[in-house]
Amino acid sequence: MVHFYMPVPIIKVQNLIKKYGNLTAVSDISFEVEQGTIFGFLGPNGAGKTTTIGILCTLLAPTSGSASIFGHDCARESSEVRKSIGIVFQDTTLDKDLTARENLVFHAYLYDVKKSERDRRINEALTFVGLYDRGDDLVKKFSGGMKRRLEVARGLIHRPKVLFLDEPTLGLDPQTRANLWDFIVELPRRHNVTIFMTTHYMDEAEVCDRIAIIDRGKIITIGTPEELKKTIGGDVIYVKTSDNRRAKSEIEKLFRVEVSEQDGELFLTSLKGDACIPEIIRALGDSVLSVRLQRPTLNDVFLKMTGREMRSEDVSSGDTLKAEVRTYRRHHDRS
Amino acid sequence: MIEVNAVYVLVAREFKKFIRERSRLISTIARPLIWLFLVGGGMSKLVSPGMGLMGVSYIQFIFPGILGMTILFSAIFSSISIIWDKEFGLMKEILVAPVSRFSIVAGKALSGTIVSVIQAVIILALFPFLGIRIGATGIIETILVCTLLSFCIASLGIVIATFYDNFESFSVIMNFIVMPMFFLSGAMYPVKMLPQILKLVARLNPLTYGIDALKHTVFEGAGIFDFSLVTDVCVLLATSVVFVGVAGTLFERKK
Numbered sequence: 001m002v003h004f005y006m007p008v009p010i011i012k013v014q015n016l017i018k019k020y021g022n023l024t025a026v027s028d029i030s031f032e033v034e035q036g037t038i039f040g041f042l043g044p045n046g047a048g049k050t051t052t053i054g055i056l057c058t059l060l061a062p063t064s065g066s067a068s069i070f071g072h073d074c075a076r077e078s079s080e081v082r083k084s085i086g087i088v089f090q091d092t093t094l095d096k097d098l099t100a101r102e103n104l105v106f107h108a109y110l111y112d113v114k115k116s117e118r119d120r121r122i123n124e125a126l127t128f129v130g131l132y133d134r135g136d137d138l139v140k141k142f143s144g145g146m147k148r149r150l151e152v153a154r155g156l157i158h159r160p161k162v163l164f165l166d167e168p169t170l171g172l173d174p175q176t177r178a179n180l181w182d183f184i185v186e187l188p189r190r191h192n193v194t195i196f197m198t199t200h201y202m203d204e205a206e207v208c209d210r211i212a213i214i215d216r217g218k219i220i221t222i223g224t225p226e227e228l229k230k231t232i233g234g235d236v237i238y239v240k241t242s243d244n245r246r247a248k249s250e251i252e253k254l255f256r257v258e259v260s261e262q263d264g265e266l267f268l269t270s271l272k273g274d275a276c277i278p279e280i281i282r283a284l285g286d287s288v289l290s291v292r293l294q295r296p297t298l299n300d301v302f303l304k305m306t307g308r309e310m311r312s313e314d315v316s317s318g319d320t321l322k323a324e325v326r327t328y329r330r331h332h333d334r335s
Numbered sequence: 336m337i338e339v340n341a342v343y344v345l346v347a348r349e350f351k352k353f354i355r356e357r358s359r360l361i362s363t364i365a366r367p368l369i370w371l372f373l374v375g376g377g378m379s380k381l382v383s384p385g386m387g388l389m390g391v392s393y394i395q396f397i398f399p400g401i402l403g404m405t406i407l408f409s410a411i412f413s414s415i416s417i418i419w420d421k422e423f424g425l426m427k428e429i430l431v432a433p434v435s436r437f438s439i440v441a442g443k444a445l446s447g448t449i450v451s452v453i454q455a456v457i458i459l460a461l462f463p464f465l466g467i468r469i470g471a472t473g474i475i476e477t478i479l480v481c482t483l484l485s486f487c488i489a490s491l492g493i494v495i496a497t498f499y500d501n502f503e504s505f506s507v508i509m510n511f512i513v514m515p516m517f518f519l520s521g522a523m524y525p526v527k528m529l530p531q532i533l534k535l536v537a538r539l540n541p542l543t544y545g546i547d548a549l550k551h552t553v554f555e556g557a558g559i560f561d562f563s564l565v566t567d568v569c570v571l572l573a574t575s576v577v578f579v580g581v582a583g584t585l586f587e588r589k590k
Contacts (some may be wrong), residue, residue, distance in 0.1 A: 057431050059427070061556050079435075082431055089428075092423075092424055093424035093425050093427050094425070095348065097352055097355065097356075097423050098348065098351070102348075102351070109340050109341065109344030109347075110344060110432040319452055330475075
């Protein structure tokens with residue numbers, strides 16, 4: 001009998017729409033996330049990432065469509081969903097007037113962690129995020145990176161099946177960001193959780209197993225980072241030789257691709273750039289002066305898909321949208 | 336459904352913070368003392384015991400009102416910390432937890448109750464210095480009324496807090512809700528003496544019944560009450576139930 005490996009979707013989102021008045025924050029998105037993977041939601045500010053997380057973690061009601069976690073509908077079976085998820089929000093949600101340990105105790109009680117388990121899990125979590133020695137310090141004395149690590153630790157206390165990280169590195173310095181990522185990529189293996197994260201940093205999205213690029217409330221494309229990069233044609237190889245004319249015709253013969261020249265350097269695109277380099281060197285021998293390989297980034301993907309750079313003015317228009325949504329919420333919350 | 340674990344931890348958090356923030360305790364105790372001795376002491380010379388106060392001096396007369404004031408301020412403050420939690424995020428952590436909204440409301444209301452009763456008891460301990468005599472039963476009854484009133488006001492505070500999500504609204508709540516509630520409660524002058532319209536407003540104010548009940552328990556049978564003790568307690572119980580129900584429902588709403 002043949003067993004097929006069937007990936008288990010733990011998060012299912014179908015035709016999800018969220019409107020605030022005339023404003024469509026999330027516009028008909030569908031996707032699935034497999035168990036034990038890191039899924040990234042990549043897009044500029046205001047693209048609808050946080051709104052989607054809000055719906056998935058039962059804080060917002062969708063306008064239409066459905067979202068479910070482990071088969072439980074996020075809108076109708078909130079309580080079941082809440083038990084199986086952990087969340088690290090964009091803005092810190094720690095009580096700054098309590099100590100790190102007290103914040104974790106608070107969480108453990110809220111999630112009804114058994115008494116016999118409580119202390120062990122809390123100590124484990126503090127050790128895991130390297131804050132064991134600071135456990136009895138008030139959170140207001142912590143740096144941004146420490147707070148974020150503590151929040152991740154807190155999110156894991158009740159052993160969730162899915163951990164949501166909404167812009168986990170926002171506002172952190174590069175060093176802290178790098179450390180936090182080293183720590184996050186370990187989570188699925190060490191804690192057996194599925195990670196759903198959002199970011200607007202292209203380089204950060206590369207740690208994901210799968211990525212959905214979202215812009216203006218719509219999913220533009222979904223795939224592994226490799227697949228997405230392939231859509232823009234692969235790697236670019238730059239070659240400098242003592243005789244560029246001869247080299248150009250040699251390489252063109254070798255790979256049957258077009259080779260261009262710019263600033264005394266030949267360049268060509270290839271899906272498997274790293275494998276091409278030895279062949280080029282073998283064919284051209286001593287005449288090769290330098291070879292370098294440039295891998296496409298997700299920024300290139302975003303640029304190709306949307307025709308816009310992700311940063312620059314696009315971010316500010318996103319911020320405007322975000323501000324509009326916030327204002328709308330403030331005004332209409334009460335009605 | 337009420338989750339005991341959640342209610343417990345919400346109360347424990349509030350209590351821990353209450354003990355840690357000495358300045359908060361000092362300022363909430365200082366306010367009633369200032370009113371009692373500076374306002375009450377000063378007014379005593381103007382108000383003669385004959386003016387409808389049934390033989391008690393003015394400073395004695397306002398004592399139940401000052402207890403009510405202590406409760407009003409501390410219970411509302413405690414509940415309004417929900418707005419603080421919304422602004423600084425902790426409320427989200429609570430809302431995504433697998434805990435019913437009624438547990439959150441119950442936890443918050445009980446936190447406010449405990450914190451207020453502690454402060455009211457500290458003020459109550461002043462009665463011998465004011466020449467008031469209260470027996471042991473009177474003291475117990477007074478503390479029970481304080482508890483009920485605290486719960487009622489704390490629940491009202493939660494209802495108010497659900498309507499605001501930033502701290503700029505704080506002064507609005509203070510100036511347009513808390514201060515009028517205090518002045519139209521019979522704390523500083525008998526409700527009987529108010530003009531007809533204000534008398535009507537005072538009758539809609541739960542604090543009026545709380546302070547009236549405290550007058551019953553502090554001055555056993557001095558005859559300066561507006562309602563019977565049974566009426567007071569029933570009104571407080573009924574409004575508490577309504578406020579908790581409304582607060583729970585408002586919390587349950589999703590955006």
